[in-house]
Amino acid sequence: MAAVTEGHPMIEVEGLGISYRRNRRGRRSFKDLLSGNLRRKRPDEFWALRDVSFTVRAGEAIGVVGRNGQGKSTLLKLVAEVQLPDEGSVRVNGGVAPLIEITGGFVDDLSVRDNVYLTAGLHGMSKAEIDDAFAEIIDFAGVGDFVDTPTSTSRAA
Amino acid sequence: MTAAPTARAARSPFARYRHSLWLLTQRDLRVRYTTSVLGYLWSILDPLMMSAIYWFVFTVVIKRDVGEDPYIVFLLCGLLPWMWFSTSINESTRAFLKDAKLVRSTKLPRSIWVLRVVASKGIEFLLSIPVLAGFALAFALFDAESDLTLHWTALLWIPAIILQAALIVGLGLIVAPIVVFFRDLERAVKLIMRFMFYATPIVYSFALLPQSLHLLASFNPLAGIFALYRSAFFPQELEWLTIGIGAAMSLAILGIGLLVFKRCERAVLKEL
Structure with missing residues (x-):
C-alpha cells in the first residue's frame, strides 16, 4: 500500500x-x-x-x-x-479479507487448483497475484500432491 | 495476500464485477462440461430430443400445419431460446442457496449470483445455435422443394438476444431473492414454466392464435422476442406490435427486478 x-x-x-x-x-x-x-x-x-x-x-x-x-x-x-x-x-480504504467462512465456496467437482483460482479471484486477486501466491497457499493448506484432483477426493485423502 | 490490496484498489468496481462474473461463468461451464463424458452433447441433446418429438407429433402423426415450413427449423428458432429462458429461471431459484457459502464470504455485488446464471446459460444457448444452422443448411441444400433462405432480418437476432437477456435478468432478480424466503416458490416456478411453454408460441405460430387473443398474448414478452428470432427464416412472423409490447415488457420487468432486488438484498444476506 x-x-x-x-x-x-x-x-x-x-x-x-x-x-x-x-x-x-x-x-x-x-x-x-x-x-x-x-x-x-x-x-x-x-x-x-x-x-x-x-x-x-x-x-x-x-x-x-x-x-x-x-x-x-x-x-x-x-x-x-x-x-x-x-x-x-x-x-x-484498501482491502479487507474476511477470514470467516473463507473456504466455504469450493466446488467438489473442480480440482483444488481451479478452486483456489476461483475463490482468490472472487476476493479480488488477479491471476498474476494468485500465480505468485499459489505455492504458499497450497503449502499452507497441506494438499501438495492433490492440486489437480477433484476437491471431493482430496478432502477424503 | 499481502500484495493484493494495491491491485484491488487499482481495478475499477465495474472491471472487478466483470472479472468475477467471468470467473463464475467459467466455473459453471467447466463444471457442466468436465463432469459428464458427453459434455457439450448434453446441452444440444435436450433440444434435439424435444424437436424430434414435436416434429414427429405435428408433421408425421397429426399432419397439421402449426408453424412454418420446414417445421423443424421453425421449431428450433423458438425452442433453443426457450431453453435459455427456462433453464435460467429454474436455476435462478437456487442462485443464492446453491452458492450460499460464497455469497456469505465475498463482498461482490449480490446481483452477480443471478447474472452468472443468465450468462452461463446464455453461452450454452449460443453454443447450441450451430444445431439450428445445421438443420437450416441441410434443408436449403438438400431439399429441392423448400425455398428456405436467410433474410436480412437475421440481424434481428442481436436485439432479440439483448431483449431476452434483459427479460431473464429482470425475472431472475425477482425470483432469486424471494425464493430465499419462500422456498416453495421453487416448485411453483417449475409449474409456471411448464404452463409458459405452451402459452408461448414455440411449437405453434403466433398467427395461429385466435385473433381475440393476439393482444393478450403480446403481453408475454417471449412472443415478441421469438418473432424476432423466427423472422431470420420466416419474415412473415414479424408482428411489430407484438415485438414492441414485448420489448417494453422486457425492459419494465428488468426495472422491476432491479427494484425488488435492491429492496430484498439486506434481508437475503441475513437469511442465508
Whole structure:
C-alpha cells in the first residue's frame, strides 16, 4: 500500500446498526419484504448492533471483546461488507479479507487448483497475484500432491 | 495476500464485477462440461430430443400445419431460446442457496449470483445455435422443394438476444431473492414454466392464435422476442406490435427486478 501513511483512517464505521428477526422460521409476508421503511421495526426484530461508531487508523491493531452472541462476528461481517447494515455506514480504504467462512465456496467437482483460482479471484486477486501466491497457499493448506484432483477426493485423502 | 490490496484498489468496481462474473461463468461451464463424458452433447441433446418429438407429433402423426415450413427449423428458432429462458429461471431459484457459502464470504455485488446464471446459460444457448444452422443448411441444400433462405432480418437476432437477456435478468432478480424466503416458490416456478411453454408460441405460430387473443398474448414478452428470432427464416412472423409490447415488457420487468432486488438484498444476506 503505497500512499498510506501512519494514522490514515483505514476503516471508518459510523452509526452502524443491524437488526435480525428473533424467529427465523416465523411467518413472513411479502409486505415485510418490500416495505422500504426500515425504521419501523416489527416487534419480533431486535437490534444486534446499534449506534456503533469507530475509526481504525493505519498501523493500529484492534481487538473486539464480547460474550457469545453479542455481535462480534456480525460486526466483522459488516466491516468486510458481506452483510449490509440497516443503519449507518462502513467505509473501508484498501482491502479487507474476511477470514470467516473463507473456504466455504469450493466446488467438489473442480480440482483444488481451479478452486483456489476461483475463490482468490472472487476476493479480488488477479491471476498474476494468485500465480505468485499459489505455492504458499497450497503449502499452507497441506494438499501438495492433490492440486489437480477433484476437491471431493482430496478432502477424503 | 499481502500484495493484493494495491491491485484491488487499482481495478475499477465495474472491471472487478466483470472479472468475477467471468470467473463464475467459467466455473459453471467447466463444471457442466468436465463432469459428464458427453459434455457439450448434453446441452444440444435436450433440444434435439424435444424437436424430434414435436416434429414427429405435428408433421408425421397429426399432419397439421402449426408453424412454418420446414417445421423443424421453425421449431428450433423458438425452442433453443426457450431453453435459455427456462433453464435460467429454474436455476435462478437456487442462485443464492446453491452458492450460499460464497455469497456469505465475498463482498461482490449480490446481483452477480443471478447474472452468472443468465450468462452461463446464455453461452450454452449460443453454443447450441450451430444445431439450428445445421438443420437450416441441410434443408436449403438438400431439399429441392423448400425455398428456405436467410433474410436480412437475421440481424434481428442481436436485439432479440439483448431483449431476452434483459427479460431473464429482470425475472431472475425477482425470483432469486424471494425464493430465499419462500422456498416453495421453487416448485411453483417449475409449474409456471411448464404452463409458459405452451402459452408461448414455440411449437405453434403466433398467427395461429385466435385473433381475440393476439393482444393478450403480446403481453408475454417471449412472443415478441421469438418473432424476432423466427423472422431470420420466416419474415412473415414479424408482428411489430407484438415485438414492441414485448420489448417494453422486457425492459419494465428488468426495472422491476432491479427494484425488488435492491429492496430484498439486506434481508437475503441475513437469511442465508
